[in-house]
Amino acid sequence: MRKPLLIAAILYAASALAADPSSPNAAETAKRPNLSHIQTALGGAAPDAVSPTAIPGLYEVLIGGQVLYLSEDGRFALQGDLLDLSTHDNLTENRRDELRGKAIEAVGENNMVVFAPDGPAKYTVTVFTDIDCGYCRKMHSQIAAYNKEGIKMRYLMFPREGVGSDSFDKAVSVWCAADRREAITKAKRGENIERKTCDNPVQAQYELGQKLGVRGTPSMILEDGTMIPGYVPPTQLAELLARNKDAKPAQP
Known part of the structure; x- marks a missing residue:
């Protein structure tokens, strides 16, 4: 018998992804729900963090970058968005944005391939990219x-075919090149680049993308943690960023 979708998602997230060290610890919460059922589903592993929500008896549970909700007795788990109808806020998506923003910040720009304007940047966008993706190439x-x-524009590597694929090897070669910007430009043009190996963050970045919900490339993460999947032309992206900045202040 197949596991329910929720449990399958929990098991995948818990097995493939590391806990966010910046997340609040479940032991620090004033009151905890019964975690026995969810820990059984996780094969004995504990969730990354558990905290009470504004709804009495309902707890927010963080598992591998995913946000779930758990009843106080630990019997019922909910997968979906929690909305505050008085403010029209999507509390779950706001939490996802916060987690994505912290995760990207933790990577550090020194672990990205960066293309910056000559002058001060108005906006910063972090892009999960695949060397062989058609729209990634168009974007570049x-x-x-x-x-x-x-x-x-800051690139993180997300070879869609996974670890050990040809796209993965190309991403490693880009990272190990003497000039990463030149190497990624050539690779995205379809030109051959020297195959190299070295200590590199490609697998970690691929796994981070999975943790943050990246399912295709390009996937852009804005400064406030908002994720925009797919290609957006330069002028339209600038307009979108301006609107987003006015509508939703960046996370502290």
């Missing part, structure tokens, strides 16, 4: 136009 062919709009 316009990198100067993104920079002209004042957008700093």
